[in-house]
Amino acid sequence: MASVSDNVMKFFRSSSNAAGPATPQKLSRRSSGMGEISRLLNSQEGLCVLDMGATSANNIRFFTGKGHKNYSEDLLRSSLDPALRMQDSEGKTVLDSKKFLDENLVYPNAHFDVVLCWNLPDYMEESLVKPTVDRLWSVMKPGGVLLAFFHTRDAGPDSTCYRYHATGTEMLDMQEVKFAAPGRPASEKVSPRLQRVFNNRHIENLFRDFASIKFFLARDSIREVLVVR
Amino acid sequence: MDAPQTGEFAHIGKSVVIKGELSGSEDLYVDGKVEGKIELRNHSLTVGPNGNVAADVSAKSVVIQGKLDGSVIASDRVELKKSAVVNGDVTTQRIAIEEGAFLKGKVDIQKESGKAAVPASV
Numbered sequence: 001m002a003s004v005s006d007n008v009m010k011f012f013r014s015s016s017n018a019a020g021p022a023t024p025q026k027l028s029r030r031s032s033g034m035g036e037i038s039r040l041l042n043s044q045e046g047l048c049v050l051d052m053g054a055t056s057a058n059n060i061r062f063f064t065g066k067g068h069k070n071y072s073e074d075l076l077r078s079s080l081d082p083a084l085r086m087q088d089s090e091g092k093t094v095l096d097s098k099k100f101l102d103e104n105l106v107y108p109n110a111h112f113d114v115v116l117c118w119n120l121p122d123y124m125e126e127s128l129v130k131p132t133v134d135r136l137w138s139v140m141k142p143g144g145v146l147l148a149f150f151h152t153r154d155a156g157p158d159s160t161c162y163r164y165h166a167t168g169t170e171m172l173d174m175q176e177v178k179f180a181a182p183g184r185p186a187s188e189k190v191s192p193r194l195q196r197v198f199n200n201r202h203i204e205n206l207f208r209d210f211a212s213i214k215f216f217l218a219r220d221s222i223r224e225v226l227v228v229r
Numbered sequence: 230m231d232a233p234q235t236g237e238f239a240h241i242g243k244s245v246v247i248k249g250e251l252s253g254s255e256d257l258y259v260d261g262k263v264e265g266k267i268e269l270r271n272h273s274l275t276v277g278p279n280g281n282v283a284a285d286v287s288a289k290s291v292v293i294q295g296k297l298d299g300s301v302i303a304s305d306r307v308e309l310k311k312s313a314v315v316n317g318d319v320t321t322q323r324i325a326i327e328e329g330a331f332l333k334g335k336v337d338i339q340k341e342s343g344k345a346a347v348p349a350s351v
Contacts, residue, residue: 057326064324064338072332 027162027174032216033147033224035170037114040145041066042168047113050139052120054177058165059116066168071112075132076161076192077179078104079124097131105132107139115140117148118164119222121206123192130206137209140229146210148225150198155221161192243279251284260295271304278312291321293330300334 041047045067051059054074063070079100088094115136121129136146151159165173178189198206200215200223207213207227216224238256241247245261252268259267260277267274269288276282280295287302293313301307303321311329318335326332 055326055330055332057328057330060324060326060332060336064336070336072334072336074331074333077331078333 028167028171029174029218029220029222031170031172031218031224033149033214033226034164034166034172036226037116037145037147038166038168038170040114041068044113048111048141049114049116050107050112051116053116053118054163054179056163056165058167058173062166062168068114071107073104075104076120076123076177079128095125095127097128100128101131101135105135105139109138110141112140113144115144115146116164116166117146119149119151119161121148121198122151122194122196123161124195126196133206134209137229142211142229144229146207146227146229148227150203150223150225151194152217152221152223153197153199155194155197157194159194159221161194243277257288276313285317 041049041063047068048071049063049068050071050073051063052073052075053059054077055072060070060072079095084095084100085093086096117136121133124132140146161177162174163177165175167173176191178191180187180189184190203215203223203225204213207225210227210229212228214226216226218224238258239253241257241259241261241263243260246263247261248264250266250268251257251263252270254270254272256273256275257267257269258275258277259280259282261279262281262283264283267282267284267286267288271289273290273292274286274288275292276295276297278294280293280297282296283298285299285302286297289303290305290307291301291303292308292310293301293315294310295312296314298316300317301315301319301321303319305321306323306325307319307321309315309324309326309330309332311327313327313330313332315331316333318337319332320337320339322339324336324338
């Protein structure tokens, strides 16, 4: 039987780079979805913003500097907690989505005006994606907006997982995500692996409870989705 | 950052475990385990790399290198070093977060009356 550590490693790319640069290189990309979110953040004050990427000082600086309240919650990292793994009736290792949502995204209903989901759905274990989106629907205010990025079919499984830093415009700074996998040495930083590719129908189903959905197809094999609760 | 070498401060070493309410009128360096509440008002708290604090914290400034579960209220500033793991809400005037720090919670920047707040920096 595979160990917990082996099961966890399917979420990471095999090309670990322990000797990589201390500070990963920053790239940037134009984001139409972030452009719309930036206009909203620049024109209003006191919004509640949930950033679901890795902790970003840039984002906290930008959001709080505009007078918004910033909430950080790195759900990808939380989803890799070995304590979430359990055996189903057939002996397969599955994730306990109930436990996951008992420990994460615990907020009052209708709390957030803006949710930055980034590329989380593409890299998260599939059984957690729909429950997470359902929880997001609950904690977002009616009229609140959510931004998510989905890879298109052209992206390969070794597509780099990036974290995104807001700049206040439609440009986003990007930085490769690497962290120590549970059960592995802390010095062994690995990158998350793309778990699947959602097509338009899947994405529409995922957000079917939301009021509206808008797609932006970018050149870098990314489909941006702006959803209104 | 090493433990402070000079000045007036209290030091809780890494083998020390404290449960209860901690308050004081000098700076505090925690490299051990504290559960409960820490209140330092006009002084600073540093959680060292081995520190494991499960407490609501109130101080003038807070520097975290280790683990902290609980809310942080700092009247001046909060600094999260690269090894920091913080689960809780942070309320302060200024916050600095190093690359690699982990924060799960709300950041609320309270503006000092008459001055513009200086938000997060790296």
